[in-house]
Amino acid sequence: MPTNSNANIVLSVKNIVTQFNTVDGKVHAVNGVSFDVRQGELLGVVGESGCGKSVTMMSLVKLLPMPPGEISEGSAIFEGQDLIQTSINDLQKIRGSEIGFIFQDPMTSLNPVLTIGYQLIEPLRLHKNLSKSAARTRAIELLELVGIPMASSRLGDYPHQFSGGMRQRVMIAMALSCDPKLLIADEPTTALDVTMQAQILDLVRSLRNELGMAIIWVTHDLGVVANLADRVMVMYSGFIVERADVTKLYSKPKHPYTYALLKTLPDMEGDRSHRLESIEGQPPDQLKPTTSCPFAPRCEYAFDRCTHENPQLELIAENHEVACWWDMERHSPRPSTSSI
Amino acid sequence: MVQYIIRRLLSAIPTLLIISFVIFAILDLAPGDPTGNLPMTVPPEVREKIRLSLGLGEPMHIRYYKWLVQFFVNEPLNIIEHSFGIVIGDGENRTRILSWATRSPVIDLIVERTPQTLWVVGLSYLFGILMAIPIGIIQAYRQYSLFDQIGTFVAMIGFSVPTFFTGVVAIIIFSVQLKWFPMIYDTTLEVNSWNNFVLQVKQMIMPVTVLAFYQASQLSRFMRASILDNLNLDYVRTARAKGRKENAVLMIHVLRNSLIPVVTLIALGIPSIFGGAIITEQIFRVNGLGQLLIIAIQGADIPTVQTLTFLFAVLIVIFNLIADVLYGMLDPRIRYD
Numbered sequence: 072m073p074t075n076s077n078a079n080i081v082l083s084v085k086n087i088v089t090q091f092n093t094v095d096g097k098v099h100a101v102n103g104v105s106f107d108v109r110q111g112e113l114l115g116v117v118g119e120s121g122c123g124k125s126v127t128m129m130s131l132v133k134l135l136p137m138p139p140g141e142i143s144e145g146s147a148i149f150e151g152q153d154l155i156q157t158s159i160n161d162l163q164k165i166r167g168s169e170i171g172f173i174f175q176d177p178m179t180s181l182n183p184v185l186t187i188g189y190q191l192i193e194p195l196r197l198h199k200n201l202s203k204s205a206a207r208t209r210a211i212e213l214l215e216l217v218g219i220p221m222a223s224s225r226l227g228d229y230p231h232q233f234s235g236g237m238r239q240r241v242m243i244a245m246a247l248s249c250d251p252k253l254l255i256a257d258e259p260t261t262a263l264d265v266t267m268q269a270q271i272l273d274l275v276r277s278l279r280n281e282l283g284m285a286i287i288w289v290t291h292d293l294g295v296v297a298n299l300a301d302r303v304m305v306m307y308s309g310f311i312v313e314r315a316d317v318t319k320l321y322s323k324p325k326h327p328y329t330y331a332l333l334k335t336l337p338d339m340e341g342d343r344s345h346r347l348e349s350i351e352g353q354p355p356d357q358l359k360p361t362t363s364c365p366f367a368p369r370c371e372y373a374f375d376r377c378t379h380e381n382p383q384l385e386l387i388a389e390n391h392e393v394a395c396w397w398d399m400e401r402h403s404p405r406p407s408t409s410s411i
Numbered sequence: 412m413v414q415y416i417i418r419r420l421l422s423a424i425p426t427l428l429i430i431s432f433v434i435f436a437i438l439d440l441a442p443g444d445p446t447g448n449l450p451m452t453v454p455p456e457v458r459e460k461i462r463l464s465l466g467l468g469e470p471m472h473i474r475y476y477k478w479l480v481q482f483f484v485n486e487p488l489n490i491i492e493h494s495f496g497i498v499i500g501d502g503e504n505r506t507r508i509l510s511w512a513t514r515s516p517v518i519d520l521i522v523e524r525t526p527q528t529l530w531v532v533g534l535s536y537l538f539g540i541l542m543a544i545p546i547g548i549i550q551a552y553r554q555y556s557l558f559d560q561i562g563t564f565v566a567m568i569g570f571s572v573p574t575f576f577t578g579v580v581a582i583i584i585f586s587v588q589l590k591w592f593p594m595i596y597d598t599t600l601e602v603n604s605w606n607n608f609v610l611q612v613k614q615m616i617m618p619v620t621v622l623a624f625y626q627a628s629q630l631s632r633f634m635r636a637s638i639l640d641n642l643n644l645d646y647v648r649t650a651r652a653k654g655r656k657e658n659a660v661l662m663i664h665v666l667r668n669s670l671i672p673v674v675t676l677i678a679l680g681i682p683s684i685f686g687g688a689i690i691t692e693q694i695f696r697v698n699g700l701g702q703l704l705i706i707a708i709q710g711a712d713i714p715t716v717q718t719l720t721f722l723f724a725v726l727i728v729i730f731n732l733i734a735d736v737l738y739g740m741l742d743p744r745i746r747y748d
């Protein structure tokens with residue numbers, strides 16, 4: 072995969088800030104997130120649940136409840152057009168046609184009272200102006216593409232007649248129906264069991280090679296994107312804390328949070344006795360804007376500076392960016408946490 | 412599906428038999444004397460004779476058995492004979508359920524009074540539904556808007572103030588003060604000219620409006636809540652992510668799902684058209700089924716009360732079944748086997 076910078080950028084996101092105005096106050100869900108997605112690339116987005124992955128993605132096409140949601144800053148250039156400045160009316164022409172979506176729970180993401188066929192044909196009729204029969208033919212093709220056997224006989228079935236894995240395949244078929252340039256997959260395998268998960272990952276890998284669209288793959292599981300992504304960005308509390316090529320991120324994680332996330336993975340060598348670790352502590356309260364590093368309270372390397380200055384994402388090696396004071400001061404001797 | 416319906420109907424038979432017996436037993440135990448309304452000058456021996464002539468001399472189980480035969484055999488046969496103009500068996504000597512008060516067949520009384528009830532109460536139910544569904548949809552769609560808040564406020568008044576109050580207030584304002592509408596519903600009015608049609612509409616406006624307002628208040632709340640429940644579900648986000656416009660999301664995706672419980676509720680509520688009419692019919696003097704029941708109760712006209720009450724029970728059972736069938740038709744996840 073070509074990952075040289077600036078080449079064929081499909082989506083360029085700059086400094087997205089999204090908040091929710093709730094009765095308790097402003098929830099700072101996304102705090103200035105910037106990233107690019109290139110043609111044919113699979114960008115993994117990783118972070119604990121609640122760190123703002125979904126809100127970031129949904130902000131791009133304004134699939135947020137607004138109010139209470141509010142995108143107060145930022146731009147997202149897609150095909151020369153800033154999605155953030157685009158009206159909902161025009162976004163509706165982009166959703167489902169230029170940008171496809173897959174969501175987390177296949178059991179609830181399909182409409183229970185409409186047939187699979189209807190739901191598949193819907194975007195085709197909407198964006199491609201296909202006749203009913205042409206759309207039907209295409210729907211069958213799509214179902215075959217995602218590996219649903221006897222596709223033509225299943226168009227009249229309802230979602231409850233499909234298993235979870237099959238429904239997620241239908242969701243993928245739906246998302247790909249109009250040949251989108253970008254596919255946003257928000258935790259598409261989280262609700263599936265391990266076997267299903269592996270099957271869906273295989274399917275996405277082969278579809279990507281076949282169709283060549285850019286993919287943003289959101290997950291809270293670093294293990295899932297390890298064999299799938301070209302680049303990975305790690306989010307924490309509405310910030311991007313590290314971004315790198317997938318091999319670099321896994322072999323040389325720079326941010327203590329990434330490091331901690333990697334430690335929570337089951338042992339890659341299959342050592343079953345290895346205890347699954349989880350990160351201690353809770354993510355910070357997002358009702359207050361932070362002035363410190365958001366991870367500092369949970370960080371075993373935190374020192375003075377971390378508690379009153381929030382580090383920015385900086386390039387520290389080729390295709391490797393990190394937002395951490397400790398790492399950036401790596402040339403000076405490591406501050407001793409025990410001497411404080 | 413057909414099998415399911417047949418099975419449900421068959422299983423309803425013992426239920427209905429038990430209900431009919433319970434009604435019969437309760438009415439039999441209840442104090443009340445069919446001769447109670449006669450003048451005091453009528454001597455006790457005559458009263459006793461009247462009682463005997465009404466069949467009260469026989470033990471209860473015999474009377475119950477007679478009523479059963481009359482209701483389930485004689486009356487249906489009678490209806491068939493009348494509607495097809497044929498004679499089955501000994502049509503002349505077949506006994507029918509007779510009202511103690513008027514000595515005329517109860518079924519005839521019911522047939523006579525059903526149109527008024529259907530026109531006034533049925534129409535108000537229909538109007539109530541037709542108002543409630545769009546109002547509930549708009550309220551949910553524009554949650555917390557001025558429209559929603561006014562709707563919520565009005566609906567709250569609508570279902571917390573009983574119809575016997577709103578009805579009387581309406582009569583005082585529109586009949587007594589403004590004299591726009593007649594105070595008493597005239598059933599003898601025949602709609603055969605434009606003028607009479609206007610009169611008919613005029614006399615229906617108040618009872619229909621009062622009842623429709625009450626029905627719409629309740630139903631619009633259900634509709635609103637049901638839409639709101641659905642708007643937060645994942646499939647709605649999927650529909651939006653496909654590029655569906657908001658109105659299509661609402662009318663194509665959300666509406667069908669939210670109508671499932673509402674339609675069920677509407678079907679279950681239809682029998683209450685007849686029951687719920689009792690009070691409204693009294694207030695507006697509509698001589699429908701509700702009024703018939705009240706008069707029968709006051710006059711201790713047991714056969715009429717028994718038959719009417721039992722018919723209500725039958726309606727409830729039937730509309731329960733209809734609600735279940737509708738539910739299955741609207742929700743593909745329901746299977747009848």
Ligand SMILES: Nc1ncnc2c1ncn2[C@@H]1O[C@H](COP(=O)(O)OP(=O)(O)O)[C@@H](O)[C@H]1O
Nearest residue numbers: 091098100119120121122123124125126127357
């Ligand atoms: N509708 C909402 N109202 C208020 N807060 C919200 C809403 N949706 C999301 N949030 C908050 O935004 C933050 C990020 O959520 P999300 O992006 O869904 O996390 P995840 O990384 O698990 O996808 C969370 O703190 C969540 O509580």
Ligand SMILES: [Mg+2]
Nearest residue numbers: 124125257258
């Ligand atoms: Mg999420």
